[in-house]
Amino acid sequence: MDYDYIINTAIAITKGFKVTYSLLFTTLLLSLPLGLLIALARISKTRLLQYVSGTYIWLLRGTPLLLQVFFIYFGLPAFGITFDSMTAAIVAFSLNYAAYFAEIFRSGIQSIDRGQYESADVLGLTYPQTMKRIIVPQMAKRVLPPVSNEVITLVKDTALVFGIGLLDTLRTAQIIVTRDFNITAFIIAGIFYLINTLILTIVFNRLEQKYSYYYD
Amino acid sequence: MNILKIKNVSKKFGALEVLKNINLEITRGEVVAIIGPSGSGKSTLLRCLIRLVNIDKGSIEIDGKSMVDQDDTGVSIYSSEKDIRVLRKKMGMVFQNFNLFPHKSVLENIIEAPLTVNRTIREEAESTADKLLAKVGLSDKRNSFPCELSGGQKQRVAIARALAMNPAIMLFDEPTSALDPELTGEVLRVMKALAEEHMTMLVVTHEMAFAREVADRVIFMDLGEIIEQGKPEDVFGNPTHPRTQAFLGQILR
Numbered sequence: 001m002d003y004d005y006i007i008n009t010a011i012a013i014t015k016g017f018k019v020t021y022s023l024l025f026t027t028l029l030l031s032l033p034l035g036l037l038i039a040l041a042r043i044s045k046t047r048l049l050q051y052v053s054g055t056y057i058w059l060l061r062g063t064p065l066l067l068q069v070f071f072i073y074f075g076l077p078a079f080g081i082t083f084d085s086m087t088a089a090i091v092a093f094s095l096n097y098a099a100y101f102a103e104i105f106r107s108g109i110q111s112i113d114r115g116q117y118e119s120a121d122v123l124g125l126t127y128p129q130t131m132k133r134i135i136v137p138q139m140a141k142r143v144l145p146p147v148s149n150e151v152i153t154l155v156k157d158t159a160l161v162f163g164i165g166l167l168d169t170l171r172t173a174q175i176i177v178t179r180d181f182n183i184t185a186f187i188i189a190g191i192f193y194l195i196n197t198l199i200l201t202i203v204f205n206r207l208e209q210k211y212s213y214y215y216d
Numbered sequence: 217m218n219i220l221k222i223k224n225v226s227k228k229f230g231a232l233e234v235l236k237n238i239n240l241e242i243t244r245g246e247v248v249a250i251i252g253p254s255g256s257g258k259s260t261l262l263r264c265l266i267r268l269v270n271i272d273k274g275s276i277e278i279d280g281k282s283m284v285d286q287d288d289t290g291v292s293i294y295s296s297e298k299d300i301r302v303l304r305k306k307m308g309m310v311f312q313n314f315n316l317f318p319h320k321s322v323l324e325n326i327i328e329a330p331l332t333v334n335r336t337i338r339e340e341a342e343s344t345a346d347k348l349l350a351k352v353g354l355s356d357k358r359n360s361f362p363c364e365l366s367g368g369q370k371q372r373v374a375i376a377r378a379l380a381m382n383p384a385i386m387l388f389d390e391p392t393s394a395l396d397p398e399l400t401g402e403v404l405r406v407m408k409a410l411a412e413e414h415m416t417m418l419v420v421t422h423e424m425a426f427a428r429e430v431a432d433r434v435i436f437m438d439l440g441e442i443i444e445q446g447k448p449e450d451v452f453g454n455p456t457h458p459r460t461q462a463f464l465g466q467i468l469r
């Protein structure tokens with residue numbers, strides 16, 4: 001085994017980490033709160049909000065993520081809106097993942113017993129107070145497993161941005177493989193994804209433990 | 217003075233008439249037990265009073281102020297949301313299933329509404345909560361979570377939580393029905409102590425011994441109507457209506 005080659009290749013691949021990580025973390029930062037807002041719209045009593053959020057979720061979950069990336073990067077300029085490739089990727093990923101998170105949050109919220117709303121209501125809490133202090137905190141505990149699933153999927157989905165020319169981890173590895181006729185770079189990239197999903201799995205397990213101070 | 221005035225109250229769920237022209241007046245400090253078969257509308261009556269559900273017809277007056285009035289045809293017209301908020305705050309409610317907030321400690325359950333609704337300062341809210349916990353005999357559970365409590369303890373916390381908002385009227389919807397028989401006593405004792413402090417109480421219950429001993433008045437409901445009411449010794453000892461006789465015959469057998 002040529003250790004120098006492996007190390008040099010690994011170093012070369014780290015150049016792709018920046019794209020992968022910025023996309024991953026920015027997407028999480030934007031899509032989680034957006035997803036919560038869409039979930040709240042979905043369960044609101046206002047017909048219009050239900051309808052708009054329902055359509056949003058249907059559109060964003062019903063078409064391929066890569067198509068959405070293409071649409072935002074190649075399609076929107078036709079309407080006079082242009083993004084650089086990284087921004088386009090972040091926008092598309094955030095909008096897409098928000099739709100998935102919205103559905104997870106909605107089902108989480110709807111799994112909370114009606115009695116929680118009623119007791120908050122008779123104590124005088126307003127609806128926003130009830131959501132913020134009673135319902136959403138309990139929902140957060142319940143949705144950890146499916147959210148963890150989505151986040152791990154997102155780590156791997158970031159590789160889709162090769163489609164608009166971004167040099168993420170996988171694309172960087174692919175360039176090296178093509179140049180060197182050697183698949184070592186792919187193996188290193190694979191290990192990179194595995195390590196990241198492992199870390200995230202551990203983080204989510206910790207979160208679940210942190211929430212285990214109560215059960216209901 | 218009557219703290220509660222319920223006039224011609226009717227409520228339908230779809231085609232089902234759950235409350236039919238209910239009339240009821242309750243004086244301050246009175247303890248009223250509401251009994252009756254399943255589906256007779258007992259819970260619905262309490263839920264209408266605290267406006268968890270809206271009534272269709274009739275009026276409700278709380279502490280001399282109208283929460284919901286009726287027009288010439290009897291159709292209910294609710295007061296403004298702001299006024300209703302003020303009136304609802306005069307009532308506390310305890311549910312069969314406790315409905316404690318599972319993610320909050322006993323103390324946090326009790327101070328939640330004082331802090332968020334009344335904007336009481338924390339120290340004050342906590343000292344009130346500690347007094348209430350002592351009153352329901354749970355000072356040692358202050359920092360426990362609901363999942364660590366027995367059913368009877370949960371219900372006592374729920375009572376303390378409702379009392380923390382300093383209500384004038386307490387509504388109890390079968391507070392002991394979800395409890396193992398050996399745990400009902402501790403909850404009933406707390407309720408009895410409350411009655412002795414002259415809290416106005418409406419208690420839907422299957423605990424006939426409690427109703428007999430603590431209530432000033434017993435109301436028998438069936439099929440959405442008040443069939444019979446009176447002093448416990450009269451209703452239990454000498455029921456006049458055949459449906460009351462049948463119900464009591466079954467339950468006291």
Ligand SMILES: Nc1ncnc2c1ncn2[C@@H]1O[C@H](COP(=O)(O)OP(=O)(O)OP(=O)(O)O)[C@@H](O)[C@H]1O
Pocket residue numbers: 229232234252253254255256257258259260261
């Ligand atoms: N939200 C609702 N929607 C439709 N029907 C309802 C609703 N709430 C209650 N009902 C119906 O109204 C009737 C009266 O219900 P309610 O809960 O008031 O009875 P109850 O006297 O409290 O009975 P129980 O002793 O079983 O608690 C029942 O037939 C019930 O199915």
Ligand SMILES: [Mg+2]
Pocket residue numbers: 258259260389390
């Ligand atoms: Mg009931």
